[in-house]
Amino acid sequence: GQNIDQPTEMTATEGAIVQINCTYQTSGFNGLFWYQQHAGEAPTFLSYNVLDGLEEKGRFSSFLSRSKGYSYLLLKELQMKDSASYLCAVTNAGNNRKLIWGLGTSLAVNP
């Protein structure tokens, strides 16, 4: 079957670094997405990893290890506006390439 696990909640301090982990099980893996979703808003695309390694985009980085079924989203220099839910989603080559969603990690950034 398909399964995605990520922590339900995390708390961090403004200016700090936080790592949000995501583990997955799926057949025919074809990429992993990270999205940010603020309350009452639609998700915003953050990153897409299909090959092993680290992808860096400003304060946000995303890492993927396909052999371990593992990814993390790294947020540096945390700001209050980073308080949001972070969603991990996986797609496979079949099944019309639909995204399989994790339940999201609610991150609270405190001053």
Add this chain to the structure above:
Amino acid sequence: GAVVSQHPSWVICKSGTSVKIECRSLDFQATTMFWYRQFPKQSLMLMATSNEGSKATYEQGVEKDKFLINHASLTLSTLTVTSAHPEDSSFYICSARKQAGTNGAYEQYFGPGTRLTVT
């Protein structure tokens, strides 16, 4: 860039009426779009996959006759909630798939969502 718009942003309608929601990819062509629904503090729930020029593929438990999807062009998909009832009140979000690079990779971008309230 990759911008997806939705219209309307919010709508209030009376029970029994129909509501149409539009989803447009503004700066790219999207052969595939997705329609999601999200209730407060719950995960995104995929309703259907919309493919340009063909019938939509609905997820199990989603009534295709109630949620009509039309993807008539590479930049526009519409969702019509027919005979809406209060339990259909939700946040409806579309997303569009954009090809990224030439190796078959792609990215998926979301519209801002439409908040539907049925009274």
